[in-house]
Amino acid sequence: MADAFETGLIEALPVLRRYALSMCRKPDIADDLVQTTVERAIAARTRFDPSMRLEPWLFRILRNAWIDSARRSGTRGVEIDITDAPEAAVHDGARATEAALMLRQTQAALAMLPAEQREVIVLVCIEGLSYAEAAEVLEIPRGTVMSRLARGRVALAEKMGIE
Numbered sequence: 001m002a003d004a005f006e007t008g009l010i011e012a013l014p015v016l017r018r019y020a021l022s023m024c025r026k027p028d029i030a031d032d033l034v035q036t037t038v039e040r041a042i043a044a045r046t047r048f049d050p051s052m053r054l055e056p057w058l059f060r061i062l063r064n065a066w067i068d069s070a071r072r073s074g075t076r077g078v079e080i081d082i083t084d085a086p087e088a089a090v091h092d093g094a095r096a097t098e099a100a101l102m103l104r105q106t107q108a109a110l111a112m113l114p115a116e117q118r119e120v121i122v123l124v125c126i127e128g129l130s131y132a133e134a135a136e137v138l139e140i141p142r143g144t145v146m147s148r149l150a151r152g153r154v155a156l157a158e159k160m161g162i163e
Contacts, residue, residue, distance in 0.1 A: 008054040009041060015055060015127055016062055022122040023066050025111065033069065037062040056133040059123065063137060109159035117152030120145055 016037055020030035040061050041048075048057055110118055123134040124145070135142040157163070
């Protein structure tokens with residue numbers, strides 16, 4: 001029988017994957033990051049405070065795993081996967097096509113933002129964390145989260161041509 005920690009960990013998998021994808025932009029690497037996060041969370045289970053929300057703690061573990069991975073890859077040099085190809089998506093109707101184009105435009109604009117702004121936007125606007133929780137995950141003051149979010153939203157709107 002699963003306890004609250006295990007249940008919460010399983011329920012957090014989709015949001016962890018979305019956050020991982022927002023950082024690395026590659027599904028296979030995102031899956032590896034999520035797996036590493038789960039392994040580290042289970043190993044550090046005794047250090048988790050049950051009075052706090054589980055997701056911010058998991059986001060911090062995932063972010064640290066991403067930083068570790070980026071440092072390791074920096075010493076390995078550039079890796080190119082020759083099997084990478086854009087996934088072909090079939091859309092029915094003008095509305096679905098328009099939505100897909102807007103999503104791609106938004107993803108492209110989000111990818112052009114500095115990592116600091118992109119992380120805050122993903123955590124607050126997409127994952128629904130509070131400013132305090134995002135500040136805890138990123139290990140920065142709450143005011144910094146607010147200013148990065150404000151600058152990020154303005155920059156995102158400019159890149160998308162929204163006034």
